Amino acid sequence: MSAVTVSTRGAALVAAGWGWTPAGRDAPAVDQVDLRIGPGERVLLLGASGSGKSTLLQGWAGVLGGADEGLVTGVLRVDDAAPDERRGRVGLLLQDPDAQLVHARVRDDVGFGPENLGVPAARIDERVDTALAAVGLGPAGAVGPDADGGRLSGGQRQRLALAGLLALEPAALLLDEPTAQLDPAGAAQVVAAVAELVRERALTLVVVEHRVDLWLPHVDRVVVLDRGRVVADGPAGVVLGQRGAELARSGVWIPGREAEHPSPRAATIAPDAPVLLRARGLDGRPAGGDPLGHALDLDLRAGEVVALTGPNGAGKSTLLMTLAGLLPPAAGALEALDHGAPADWSSRALAARFGVVFQNPEHQFVAPTVRDELAVGAPQHSDASRMAARVDALLDRLGLRGLAPVSPYALSGGEQRRLSVATALAADPPVLLLDEPTFGQDSRTWAALVALIAEHRDAGGAVVMATHDRALIAALGAREIAVPALDRRAVRAPAPSAATARPPLGERLNPVAAIAASLLPALLLVTTIDVTSAAVALGLQLLLIPALGIPLGRVLRRAVPVLVAAPFAALTIALYGRESGRVYAEFLLVRISDGSLELALATLLRILAIALPAIALFTRPDPTRLGDALGQNLRLPSRFVLGSVAALRLMTVLGDDARTVERAQRARGLGDRSRLRRLGGQVFGLLVLAIRRGSALAVGMEARGFGAPGPRTWWRPSPWRASDAAVVVIAVAVAALGVAAAVLTGSFTSALG
Numbered sequence: 001m002s003a004v005t006v007s008t009r010g011a012a013l014v015a016a017g018w019g020w021t022p023a024g025r026d027a028p029a030v031d032q033v034d035l036r037i038g039p040g041e042r043v044l045l046l047g048a049s050g051s052g053k054s055t056l057l058q059g060w061a062g063v064l065g066g067a068d069e070g071l072v073t074g075v076l077r078v079d080d081a082a083p084d085e086r087r088g089r090v091g092l093l094l095q096d097p098d099a100q101l102v103h104a105r106v107r108d109d110v111g112f113g114p115e116n117l118g119v120p121a122a123r124i125d126e127r128v129d130t131a132l133a134a135v136g137l138g139p140a141g142a143v144g145p146d147a148d149g150g151r152l153s154g155g156q157r158q159r160l161a162l163a164g165l166l167a168l169e170p171a172a173l174l175l176d177e178p179t180a181q182l183d184p185a186g187a188a189q190v191v192a193a194v195a196e197l198v199r200e201r202a203l204t205l206v207v208v209e210h211r212v213d214l215w216l217p218h219v220d221r222v223v224v225l226d227r228g229r230v231v232a233d234g235p236a237g238v239v240l241g242q243r244g245a246e247l248a249r250s251g252v253w254i255p256g257r258e259a260e261h262p263s264p265r266a267a268t269i270a271p272d273a274p275v276l277l278r279a280r281g282l283d284g285r286p287a288g289g290d291p292l293g294h295a296l297d298l299d300l301r302a303g304e305v306v307a308l309t310g311p312n313g314a315g316k317s318t319l320l321m322t323l324a325g326l327l328p329p330a331a332g333a334l335e336a337l338d339h340g341a342p343a344d345w346s347s348r349a350l351a352a353r354f355g356v357v358f359q360n361p362e363h364q365f366v367a368p369t370v371r372d373e374l375a376v377g378a379p380q381h382s383d384a385s386r387m388a389a390r391v392d393a394l395l396d397r398l399g400l401r402g403l404a405p406v407s408p409y410a411l412s413g414g415e416q417r418r419l420s421v422a423t424a425l426a427a428d429p430p431v432l433l434l435d436e437p438t439f440g441q442d443s444r445t446w447a448a449l450v451a452l453i454a455e456h457r458d459a460g461g462a463v464v465m466a467t468h469d470r471a472l473i474a475a476l477g478a479r480e481i482a483v484p485a486l487d488r489r490a491v492r493a494p495a496p497s498a499a500t501a502r503p504p505l506g507e508r509l510n511p512v513a514a515i516a517a518s519l520l521p522a523l524l525l526v527t528t529i530d531v532t533s534a535a536v537a538l539g540l541q542l543l544l545i546p547a548l549g550i551p552l553g554r555v556l557r558r559a560v561p562v563l564v565a566a567p568f569a570a571l572t573i574a575l576y577g578r579e580s581g582r583v584y585a586e587f588l589l590v591r592i593s594d595g596s597l598e599l600a601l602a603t604l605l606r607i608l609a610i611a612l613p614a615i616a617l618f619t620r621p622d623p624t625r626l627g628d629a630l631g632q633n634l635r636l637p638s639r640f641v642l643g644s645v646a647a648l649r650l651m652t653v654l655g656d657d658a659r660t661v662e663r664a665q666r667a668r669g670l671g672d673r674s675r676l677r678r679l680g681g682q683v684f685g686l687l688v689l690a691i692r693r694g695s696a697l698a699v700g701m702e703a704r705g706f707g708a709p710g711p712r713t714w715w716r717p718s719p720w721r722a723s724d725a726a727v728v729v730i731a732v733a734v735a736a737l738g739v740a741a742a743v744l745t746g747s748f749t750s751a752l753g
Contacts, residue, residue: 155312
């Protein structure tokens with residue numbers, strides 16, 4: 001991997017008596033840590049789930065927030081300065097890859113960090129290409145540079161987030177479970193790429209990872225945290241050799257010391273065992289996407305565990321959600337439990353028969369506390385005391401008892417995963433459908449999850465799980481179904497043909513020109529309230545819009561809400577507007593006259609004349625192009641511009657979240673409630689997700705150099721062409737002609753009084 005600008009010395013990281021207690025928690029996440037990591041050291045940071053590893057990394061990256069986010073003790077330093085003064089010198093990879101996705105397109109997103117650091121635009125290209133190639137998303141990968149990062153699989157998004165970090169070329173790499181969602185081949189590739197980068201540039205490396213064996217050849221020091229404190233520190237061989245047994249008992253994954261779990265049972269199922277789930281030629285379709293192109297045949301029998309394996313992006317999660325009845329099949333047939341297709345079941349019936357775990361556990365939380373989450377299944381049972389005992393048992397076995405009164409959103413990633421599996425088990429359904437059920441677990445919590453799933457299997461239940469965890473597959477004696485990689489042509493953005501290489505003028509328009517061409521005519525038209533000016537302007541718009549290469553039919557379809565609402569506004573004016581001329585009807589306050597009807601028609605036409613340019617030019621803005629234009633053409637402050645870009649991106653993501661929350665409520669048995677109650681639950685869930693995503697995105701942006709001192713680079717040029725100026729002039733001229741026509745015909749009526 002070739003370097004663009006080589007850092008010959010890593011950053012020094014220091015923690016002196018440092019601690020952090022998150023707001024709303026009594027116990028500190030990190031407590032009195034004293035640690036010094038020298039420039040160029042390579043450290044593996046180990047510890048049980050919830051031991052404070054992620055918090056320490058975020059502290060060194062300077063993204064934990066201020067006093068309102070938590071209580072700080074002691075000091076942290078990066079090269080003898082506060083972490084927030086060294087933004088860009090330390091690169092942090094977060095557990096949640098979605099938190100670091102700022103721009104929609106893959107290539108644009110990777111370039112976000114170098115832009116923040118003021119890297120010259122000509123050098124950003126090379127950095128981006130190098131980073132994408134390192135993580136397997138380059139030209140030879142399965143994802144094109146213009147692909148939508150939000151549509152990638154979880155593992156592919158994790159690779160994309162790592163590419164964005166590598167493009168920063170920081171002096172210190174802080175990686176929080178960088179391979180947790182990757183398939184084995186992808187994990188090996190990423191580890192090798194990071195190791196080469198660290199070696200070539202003498203970077204400081206701190207890795208939090210449960211796959212210890214992957215990183216041991218590439219680190220020279222191991223630090224172990226337990227309940228927020230350092231309990232072991234030294235050369236990797238010494239720490240693991242002398243304290244391996246003790247660390248294994250505390251939950252640390254030690255190579256050669258397997259976690260205790262039920263003995264693997266032979267994967268032979270009795271031939272007379274009932275089939276609980278049957279699929280024939282089943283294909284899935286991700287929400288808003290194309291069919292995967294698979295044809296899954298499956299007979300899932302009682303007492304059986306089936307593992308869907310395959311590379312990242314193969315469609316395992318989509319197939320799992322299709323099997324769960326939460327996505328309609330794209331092809332094939334599916335039936336379960338002699339009750340027909342799961343997609344046709346009621347929400348309550350689905351929750352009683354299937355326990356579902358989503359890839360992102362936050363999508364399926366519906367209650368304010370951990371205990372309440374587990375109790376959501378209680379109405380499915382007639383014996384409330386039995387359900388309460390079941391909840392208590394799950395809390396104890398999964399190490400969540402002390403977190404019972406805590407919000408699910410305040411848990412660590414590993415704790416959230418255990419809670420999501422527990423919610424699927426709580427109602428004791430016949431079939432479990434689990435997406436990466438052991439993600440983010442230490443050896444103890446992993447063993448606890450395996451034991452619970454094995455008990456479900458042994459009691460006659462069945463399990464389908466999408467996983468990369470080979471130890472899990474072996475421990476459960478799972479039957480493996482390999483899901484093949486998707487045809488790359490289906491994932492990569494298609495190359496433009498000669499006929500379509502140059503988009504129409506409407507799509508090439510500078511976003512600032514689109515804003516001006518929408519806003520300036522509106523300012524002219526709001527000054528009038530007569531039929532002539534609005535009618536002339538609207539007629540000219542209908543003639544000119546196709547000339548911009550914008551299909552008029554598409555514009556009118558997008559304008560349906562306005563076309564529906566505008567007549568109602570006109571009707572109100574017709575009934576209650578200014579009276580003049582002949583009166584046609586009168587009742588109480590209602591007076592329909594020549595004047596009110598003319599005013600109603602003028603109102604209708606004016607609404608359409610004002611709305612149509614905005615709908616044609618600016619209904620679906622590209623947030624990245626808009627940000628580039630606002631920053632380069634209008635010279636607006638970069639913090640404001642990028643905040644707006646992130647907000648627009650967040651709105652798009654929340655649209656996907658809304659559909660996912662709806663599916664999650666159906667899976668949890670809450671989809672049969674009245675429309676109002678169901679909508680209320682969805683709105684609450686979306687509000688929580690919006691707040692969480694917004695704060696996480698802010699952290700992710702800061703982790704990639706946002707707010708770094710010095711001027712920012714705008715990598716993608718946003719030229720202002722003669723055609724942009726022409727469109728603005730024509731748009732203003734159309735409105736001016738309408739007003740002039742009204743003046744010349746004597747029908748001009750001022751709306752300003």
